Amino acid sequence: MIAFRILAGYVTGPMIRLSGLWQNVQETSLSMDLLSDIVDSPAEELPEQAGNVQMPLLTGHVEYRDVTFGFAPGQQQLSNVSLKIKAGSFVGVVGQSGSGKSTLMKLLPRLYTPNSGNIFIDGFDVNKVKLDSLRRQIGYVPQDAVLFEGTIRDNIALFGDLSDDAVIDAATVANAHDFIMQLPSGYSTKVGERGGTLSGGQRQRIAIARTVASDPRLLVFDEATSALDYETERRVCDNLMSRFSDRTVLFITHRLNTLTRADWIVFMESGILAEQGTHQDLMARRQLYYCLYSQQSRM
Template sequence: MPKQAQLWSTFRRLMTYLTPYGLLTTFSLALLLATTVVKSLIPLVASRFIDGYIAGQTTDGLSLLIGYYGLYMAQSLLQYFGNFFFAKVSYSVVRDIRRDAFATMEKLGMSYFDKTPAGSIVSRITNDTESISEMFSGILVSFVSAVFIFTVTLYTMLTLDVKLTGLVALFLPLIFILVNLYRKKSTAVIAKTRSLLSDINSKLAESIEGIRIIQAFSQEARLQNEFDAINQEHLTYVNRSLALDSLFLRPAMSLLKLLAYAVLMAYFGFKWQKLGISAGFMYAFIQYINRLFDPLIEVTQNFSTLQTSMVSAGRVFSLIDQEVFEPAQLGEVEDIQSGDIVFEDVSFSYDGKNQILDKVSFRVNKGETIAFVGATGSGKSSIINVLMRFYEFQSGRVLIDGTDIRQYSQEALRRNIGLVLQDPFLYHGTISSNIRMYQEISDDEVRAAAEFVDADQFISKLPAGYSEPVTERGATFSTGQRQLLAFARTVASQPKILILDEATANIDSETEQIVQNSLAKMRQGRTTIAIAHRLSTIQDANCIYVLDKGRIIESGDHETLLALRGTYHKMYQLQAGMMEK
């Protein structure tokens, strides 16, 4: 449960986002203050009209009516422009917060994404920032206006009659007690409600991502039950929040206002002759009571939204404040020249407890291809994670061109290493934009990369060619076509080192030959590290390393490993037997 100090700290931090818009914010506040001043004059003009014109003490009724409605028009215009400009500031602030959250997310290490559901992250950058938007665009204006109205109205009432104002002021402490009590009881409920909404998003994202598996295993009913359970718990806490709102907000506040009316009317009834209070004065004072209580009622009604916004802002800031993964740097070497790679006794653990790589050593020279094979969990992909610096290794050395990998800048490292994954990821856009991948390369270079990996054969048959739309994850293309586009993307970046992580594992036999030919061309002149499941795809590798529990237990070319009749031989025999069947 967020503590009050944390909520105030979050609020102060939100206010710092107003700094770039100081001039526009000041102008908006000035308009809101002017609105309040004009609004406070309206009951005074009405009082003069009642006591003067209706009572026959003046004949200037038309001027008073024009002034009365003129003030209403001025109030409406000032309020419109004040709200309009404040809303512009508000949405700009929310844009900035969302930008900061997204920028931080892009720089977070892989370990954060390993333990944080994607739906939770999406919820923070969308739902939670939208909640902040509601606070800035509506609630904050309401609060500022309420402060102005309350202050100006109280001052005006004091100038009219100090004693009557004192009677009304007796109810103000009760209002603040109610607000404080509501705040204490609602904070925990609101925090839990937001947390459950994040869980709903996580379950939804997970279900959409794995919908094929859910349907394949007929798990729709089970997933429905799990979703219903979270959804029902969310509803339970929403109802608790509504119950608190219904008890502490308008009914309680309205009751206090009615009590204030009753006290005031009783006072007028018993003292009007002695005090000499006029009808216009009574009307004006009752209007000021409305204007004293109404903003407080509005603020209290919006307090739940404010609480929700503060909790949401806290969740967004917790994302922004995540420690960005900054791999240790020994220097800033800006480019890789050849692509020679050396691992020297490299040990690595994801959690600092379970060793995934245990003193792994190997070498691959420019233009050579090496491959890693082994059972699931043997450490194959971890070698890639270490080389790409997605994670920090604990001991040993990794050298590229004889230089410690930590001396290369992240940009230089990623620019010179081409990574092709088992499941190629395509982005919403076009064929061309997916190959270009935001690089400054021409259309001719895009086409040349596609032709090099034989992707042009199917691209040219598409209705729009290189402008063919690509839906999310490239769902309208076959696995082989997606992989060829991933190859083209990699070739377009002209990397010196090529990493193939099970790049042909999901390719159908019909497409495999095309993919293999493309891979052969891609590997020419490049240092290549391949992780393979199909042993038939790496038989021409210069050296094959067999991993088991983070250690290299066998190494050599294909023929040498078969002659050893060890683990590699067993794997090869097993796959050969399966192919014969």
């Protein structure tokens, strides 16, 4: 019996190792397939755009000129949108779900390309400047915050070698410092894959802090505070207004009462720019913005 067990060990040991090796081969093959998809992706910069010029340092004057966009023929997400945004202004972008808010903002860093019309920043057509020179000056924070394996500090300081003070400062602007300090390891806390150890609101605030830390020339928050309660969102919004008072900030939200201090508010409806103005102007008109604001105030 003892001899049998010894012989069985000689046989089963290699078989178990072989099974583990096969699993590793399968995982490696899957990773290579995913990497191949990325490597084989077509370049975002088209051949005819090879002569595009470098985008100078942004001041933040934005103009949409008769912009129309749709993912498929006959399905327009935006229709003949014309909009001017002054440099250094804090602009709220609001409207019901599906109104075209996010699509409008994604055109700015050329995540999408208009079917017709033009978008200008500081007088430069964004489709005629080099893509990297444009995007590295725009801080874009999506609704679904993407965090990476590592610590909270690593995620905030992703785009540069920042001092501890700079990391804490960015987290404070994002209203994240207090909850970070309550974690067992503070800024050294591991966030797990895709930030799985944090709540949705915590992930969003870390993503906002990361963008703040990168100090972009123009900022776009695409419902980046959707998982926050009203009071936290208001504090984040106020902090951004103070920190980036000389930068253009475009802030999409469903909560209109967050934006009463905004320099300008854009109201989208079914892909059309329905209204624009200050909070006071829009309330005085008693149209779409007034109705939605009044409805939310009663909730």
